[in-house]
Amino acid sequence: MDRRLITIFIIVFANLMGANIVLPTLPLYSTREFGASPEQVSWLLAAYFIALFIAAPWIGRLSDRYGRIPILIISQLGTFVSFIMMGTATALPLLLAGRVLDGITGGNIIVLQAYITDITAPKDRTRALGLIWMAFGLGFMFGPAIGGVVSGLTDDRMPFWIGAGFALLTVVLTLLTLRENMTPAERAARRATQRPLRADEILHNPPLLLILLIGFGAQFSLSLMISSIALFSEAVIFAGQSANQVNIGVGLLLACVGVGQFFTQVFLIKRLVPRYGEQRMVLIGTVLRGVALLSLTVFTSPFLVGGFSLLLFAAASGVMMPSLQTLATYTVDSARTGGVIGVYQSSISLGIIFGTAIAGVLFSSAPTLPFFVGGIMMFIIAVPAVALVRRGVLMPAAA
Secondary structure, three states, X not given: OOHHHHHHHHHHHHHHHHHHHOOOOHHHHHHHHHOOOHHHHHHHHHHHHHHHHHHHHHHHHHHHHHOHHHHHHHHHHHHHHHHHHXXXXXXXXXXXXXXXXXXXXXXHHHHXXXXXXXXXXXXXXXXXXXXXXXXXXXXXXXXXXXXXXXXXXXXXXXHHHHHHHHHHHHHHXXXXXXXXXXXHHHHHHHHHHOOOOOHHHHHOOHHHHHHHHHHXXXXXXXXXXXXXXXXXXXXXXXXXXXXXXXXXXXXXXHHHHHHHHHHHHHHHHHHHHHHHHHHHHHHHHHHHXXXXXXXXOOOOOHHHHHHHHHHHHHHHHHHHHHXXXXXXXXXXXXXXXXXXXXXXXXXXXXXXXXXXXXXXHHHHHOOOHHHHHHHHHHHHOHHXXXXXXXXXXXXXXXX
């Protein structure tokens, strides 16, 4: 394995540890500290993805034009500042401003994904991008658990300070361990010839269009689950328990997602993708995700929710999402991979925006409604997933 992939894995893990440490407490923190309603919590969570939706294509293209490392460091520093802002917020608008800044500079994962695409052969790309999901899994395994325990033992602000520390650590790791993979001549050539993907180019690229539709629906469903699980846990799974017990319980439940992600990347994806191909992995993951979300409408035991629903959801995501992103990079020439990853990121961010924005409304109507709607959405996007399979193997476009 390329040593740079190991370095990237460590950086992504540190990044996602910081992000996930605040995940179980942010909805509860905004409610307890600033009196936010479920609808306001939804918009607070959505603000990050709205900002990321706008910024992602620009970040991807900037990394194509000016190099991966400079853009990566700038975005990491923005994450650091955003956590400081959220940890010191004295009003809900200031907390919102921190979320928006985090979204604007949240392209560090996009840049790292583009970096991986640069240094790996197409046949190895899904496994290499799977490292991102493995790091995501580990971050989800430890981050929410640590965040829940820390907030339970101290206060709801402490996870933001820890997150800021992890963000600063990623800056140091990047400066010390990664080198720019594009020469000045290559960057100059890309600046001279590169242009963004136009809407008509996407519409006339059927494989890419299908991928973007699937990505939108997949992350729409993800956001419904993520935005609701803390509130659902407080109202149903851990009803009647203290705030600290709820914090710890939510953290441990979300850690089950990390366990599923880690197991999938270590043991499953390297065996399944060569055998079935990326297209079938997308379809299989879509169906299993739908089953996992619908199971949340009937399970109220923390053991069933964590041991079945969230584990299955994570495993399905682990085989589906790296495969989907790999297919996206096959639809353009190599000089535009950063740009297409940015467009792909915007499509999934748009799904998260809509899902997060309505999660609170759905939860207010019925605590299980977000999971039901998310599960149905996954079965709806199985239709374009089938179409993607029927198109046959997508070969990388010529550079």
